[in-house]
Amino acid sequence: MVRLFRDVLQEKDFVVTAEIGPPKGTDVSRLVHHIELLRDRVDALNVTDNQSSVMRVSSLAACRLIVEHGGEPILQLTCRDRNRLALQSELLSAWVLGVRNVLCLTGDYVTVGDHPEAKPVFDLDSVQLLQTVQYLNQGRDLAGNNLEGATDFLAGSVVTPEADPLEPQLVKFAKKVRAGARFFQTQAVYDLDRFRRFMEQARRLLAQNQMGPVKILAGIVLLTSAKMARYMNEHVPGIMVPESLIEQLTGAEKGKALQVGIQIAGRLIRQIQQERLCDGVHIMAIGKEERVPDILAEAGLA
Numbered sequence: 001m002v003r004l005f006r007d008v009l010q011e012k013d014f015v016v017t018a019e020i021g022p023p024k025g026t027d028v029s030r031l032v033h034h035i036e037l038l039r040d041r042v043d044a045l046n047v048t049d050n051q052s053s054v055m056r057v058s059s060l061a062a063c064r065l066i067v068e069h070g071g072e073p074i075l076q077l078t079c080r081d082r083n084r085l086a087l088q089s090e091l092l093s094a095w096v097l098g099v100r101n102v103l104c105l106t107g108d109y110v111t112v113g114d115h116p117e118a119k120p121v122f123d124l125d126s127v128q129l130l131q132t133v134q135y136l137n138q139g140r141d142l143a144g145n146n147l148e149g150a151t152d153f154l155a156g157s158v159v160t161p162e163a164d165p166l167e168p169q170l171v172k173f174a175k176k177v178r179a180g181a182r183f184f185q186t187q188a189v190y191d192l193d194r195f196r197r198f199m200e201q202a203r204r205l206l207a208q209n210q211m212g213p214v215k216i217l218a219g220i221v222l223l224t225s226a227k228m229a230r231y232m233n234e235h236v237p238g239i240m241v242p243e244s245l246i247e248q249l250t251g252a253e254k255g256k257a258l259q260v261g262i263q264i265a266g267r268l269i270r271q272i273q274q275e276r277l278c279d280g281v282h283i284m285a286i287g288k289e290e291r292v293p294d295i296l297a298e299a300g301l302a
Contacts, residue, residue, distance in 0.1 A: 002072050005044045005101045006154040009183060009215045012043065014273050015280030016301060017074065017185065017217060018292050019046040022057035031062060032069065034289040039071035041293055041302075046103060046185070046282070049076040053113025060094055067098040074156070075099050078107030083123040084132070084142055091136055095151040103156045103185065104129040104176075127172070130155055130179035137180075156183035160238035161198035161218075162191060169238075170201055177211050184214065185282035188221040188232070188239045192271060199278055215279040218272050222285040222295065223261035226250040262291060266298020273299070 008015055018041075020034045038045060047062040063073035075094050082090065091102065106126040110118045124132065132142055139150035157176045163169045173184070189195045195218060206214055221239075223229050226249040229241040245264055252260040269281050285292050296302050 002070060003043070005072050005074065006182075008043045008072075009154075009279070010213075012280075014301075015215065015217060016042045016283065016296070017044045017046060017280070018042045018283045018285070018289070019048060020062070020289050021048050021051060021287070022059065022062040024054070024056045026057070028057065028062075028065065031057075032065060035066050035069045035071055037290060038292055039066070039069060041296060042283070043280075044072040044074050044101065046074045046076055049078045049105070049107070050081060050113070051108075053080065053108045053110045053115070053118075055113070055115055060090060060097065060099070063094065063099045064097045072101070073099050074101040074103050076103045076105060077129065078105045079122050079124045079126065079129055080107030080110065080120055083121050087124060087129060088132060088136065088141055091133065091151065091153070092147075095136075095153065100152070101154045101156070102133060103158070104133065104181070105158060126157055127175050127179045130157060130176055130181055134180040154182055155180050156185065157181040158187060158219075159184050159202075159216075160187040161189055161195050162187070162240055163238040166198060166201070169198075170205060173202060174205055174209065174211075177206070177209075177214055182212070182214055184216045186216065186219040188236075188284070189218045189268070189272075190239070190241050190245060192268070192275075192277070194240075195272075196277060217280040217282040218268075218278050220265050220268055220281050220283050220295075222265050222283070222288055222291065223249060224288065225257045225261075258288070258291070262294050263298055265295045266300075269295070269299035269301065273301075 047059040049059040059076050063075050066073035104126050110120045133153050133155045136151045139147050159173045226246050229246045232239045249257050
């Protein structure tokens, strides 16, 4: 029987989630393969929602496939493509289809994707979407109307631990907790010294404000090459791959950079767990989901 993610967060010392991307088209065979490969190896599977503003099969459809194949899904829901009517409808539909967890995101702007002429919505932001989830959990919609059956979602969101300056992220983090976020999957973490500082401040913030239990999972993005690492440093705000890691990738034998990236990811996870820096990790092997078991093996979590 599938363990609910909310129970795993309460009972397990070190939680592992992974991210899978839906296809750009109707052939879901590779998606199903990834679900079957990972469902018993991780505690929950996130499904991206038109990640990087690239049109794909919906997160909701993929989450339903996870349910059907015996896994525990986390619906990713962005505010970019839907107004408040559509967001609430999507959440109610997710609950009806057996999805019990939602990660609330504002979403990338449309100009970075494959439909730059699309009209962005952003009727709500991620904090307001978290609040919306709480309304639905209480049996009301955003207009105050009573629902014929409430939801009971476990809601989460994201935070960027390596942002510089960090203070605005901590302010947003606190707002999201007050809005109902009970778990966070962070943006990519590579510098563990900076991550330690973030965790110290985040924990102090939670304690000072007597906020309820909140779990934080460190985001681990698989590096596939030195070129990818440099691109992230130049174009992805809040992510900084240390030069020492780029040198390891650069120095890899021909065709071996991906294996070095797997070793780096495994080493980071192992250190995070051994030092109890946070409550777990969220693995993002973008386009390389079949290598997540190798990352887990490198981390000693196979």
